Structure formats: C-alpha cells, structure tokens
Amino acid sequence: MATAAEARAKYDRIADRYEEIFFYVGDVGARLAAFAGPPPGARALDVGAGRGAVARALLARGCAVTAIDASPEMVARLAADHPELTARTMDAAAPDFPDATFDLVTAGFVVQVLDDPAAVLAQVRRMLVPGGTIALSLERQSVGRLSWLQELSVEFFSPGSPAEPAPEPSPGTGPMDAEGLDSLLTEAGFTGLAREEIEMPLPLDGPEALWEWLQPRGGTELVAALGERAGEFHARFLDGARTMGEDGGITLDFAATLHRAHRPG
Structure with a gap:
C-alpha cells in the first residue's frame, strides 16, 4: 500500500486530469454529500479534497465549505475552479483548526491512503461540534x-x-475494507454508524x-x-x-x- 507521501506525489503529477483518470470520483462525491445530508449553511470541511468532487457538491447544497489537501497542485487548481470556498494545503493528520469548528467533515477516497487513519479520525472528532457528522467514501477493492x-x-x-x-502482506497491512473502517470509527468514539454500498461497473x-x-x-x-x-x-x-x-x-x-x-x- 502506498504511503501518504507517495500518494501526495502521485496526485501532484495528475492534478490536471485527476477526475478524468478516476472517472467515478465526481459521481461518488455527489452521492457522499447527499448521504451526509447537511442542511444549508452547515460549516463543512472536506479533507483530501482533490479537484473538488465532494466540495462542489457541498457548495451546491448551500454549505460553507473549507477544503484541504496535502497536494499543493490540487489545492491551487481547486481554489482557481471554486473561489467561493476556502482551499488550503494541509496535512490531514495535523489540521490547523480549533476544536468544534465544523458541523460536517467529509473525505472522499482518502482514508485508505492515510499513514495513520486512526490519528486523522481523532482529529476529525476534535474539529466537529457535538452532534456533528463525519462522512467518508471507501473504494471497495476486489480482483x-x-x-x-x-x-x-x-x-x-x-x-x-x-x-x-x-x-504476503503482514497482518493489518492489507487494503482497508468497510468493516475495518467502521471499526476505526467506533474506536475513535463515533456513534450512529450507517453504511451504503455503490456499484460502478465500466x-x-x-x-x-x-x-x-x-x-x-x-x-x-x-x-x-x-x-x-x-x-x-x-x-x-x-x-x-x-x-x-x-x-x-x-x-x-x-x-x-x-x-x-x-x-x-
């Protein structure tokens, strides 16, 4: 599995054609925003925003959106494409936001490339207001x-x-699956877990x-x-x-x- 640094370098290289290469990102981003269900005016943070698949769907729902990504190239293009949101280059493991800043935190196809997803989820919990929502998408890997x-x-x-x-991969180092992510969310102190499956044949x-x-x-x-x-x-x-x-x-x-x-x- 690639490290976060390797993933960042990869996304810098393909920033100009990211959503053309990963054809499903835009559709899943819109579905993730709908699944999260924020009301208009909700303060939303999109982690690992890329070119803005989730962020622009949140904007369309009337949210006040802050978007962060570790790739400077992604952030520069996102800011140019969507000046109505706040875009910043930032490490998901060390976000520079006060406690209880956001009503919603989203991350589309991000958690599986994190070096320490549990640490990032702890940061998300810290940044959410009590009762706030986390919404994530995870690619389901199958040969x-x-x-x-x-x-x-x-x-x-x-x-x-x-x-x-x-x-053979060492125990615990294989691709993350849905059950593993739900376990991480529970261990991080989140409650009311819900899950939805998406099929995207090409x-x-x-x-x-x-x-x-x-x-x-x-x-x-x-x-x-x-x-x-x-x-x-x-x-x-x-x-x-x-x-x-x-x-x-x-x-x-x-x-x-x-x-x-x-x-x-």
Whole structure:
C-alpha cells in the first residue's frame, strides 16, 4: 500500500486530469454529500479534497465549505475552479483548526491512503461540534474477473525471478475494507454508524480499450520498466483480455462504500 507521501506525489503529477483518470470520483462525491445530508449553511470541511468532487457538491447544497489537501497542485487548481470556498494545503493528520469548528467533515477516497487513519479520525472528532457528522467514501477493492491480470502482474512485476510470488502482506497491512473502517470509527468514539454500498461497473470495448484505459493510471510507467519484456507482457495482456471478453465481456467492476457517523452530543 502506498504511503501518504507517495500518494501526495502521485496526485501532484495528475492534478490536471485527476477526475478524468478516476472517472467515478465526481459521481461518488455527489452521492457522499447527499448521504451526509447537511442542511444549508452547515460549516463543512472536506479533507483530501482533490479537484473538488465532494466540495462542489457541498457548495451546491448551500454549505460553507473549507477544503484541504496535502497536494499543493490540487489545492491551487481547486481554489482557481471554486473561489467561493476556502482551499488550503494541509496535512490531514495535523489540521490547523480549533476544536468544534465544523458541523460536517467529509473525505472522499482518502482514508485508505492515510499513514495513520486512526490519528486523522481523532482529529476529525476534535474539529466537529457535538452532534456533528463525519462522512467518508471507501473504494471497495476486489480482483473479481480481473484475476488473470493480477496473476500476470505477479509474474512480471514481483521481486526476484519472474515466477517468484510477491511476499504476503503482514497482518493489518492489507487494503482497508468497510468493516475495518467502521471499526476505526467506533474506536475513535463515533456513534450512529450507517453504511451504503455503490456499484460502478465500466464496460470497455475490447482488449485494446482495456490496455488504453490502464496507461494513464500507472500502466505506462510499469510497462516501460519491463524493458525487453514489455512486448511479451503486452501480448499476454491482450490474450488475457481477449479471453475475458469472450467469457462475459470486459467490464471493470468498481465499487465503493459510504460511511456516516456522528460525534456524540
């Protein structure tokens, strides 16, 4: 799993095309704002705001929005696109706001890239007014029908020999899941937990379409690092995608969960 510093550098590089690369961010941001359900005039803080998917949905609901992100490039573009909100570069683990400042704190697809999510949730609880709401979205990671691509990637990109499997992750270091996030919220002192699931399938038109879709999402750099084996990987990728297409079509099964809880009054 990437560290927060690695994630910040990545988002700086793709700030100009973030929501084009991650096609589902805008829709999930609007749904997260609706799930949070703030009244007009609510003071909202959006953590890890990116290009503003959640923040602009909160603005549309009449909230007074402050947005923070660790990526200076993201913040600069967000401020230019939405001058009606307050945008600041800030570390989610050390936010510079007084206690009980906000009625709502949101974070869209952020908690899974934090180095210490429990510490950030403690800060959120501190910044919320008693009875205030936290609303989070979490990408639900599942290999599903792309298991062939995972196996191919292990063969080509694992440490050591091509056939050497990747080391097993240590306990507690795997991707965060919905149950784990709910546990973190409970441990941080939040109550009234609610959860909603979202399905976001993306059908693609053939093996080359899948290949092209992956390139701006890190595929170009990974394949280039293979050197002489890049052509072999490409050919076997297309074979695997072709088989997938013949067995029900090429569809990327993205999914997410929305989480809502409250600071006790």
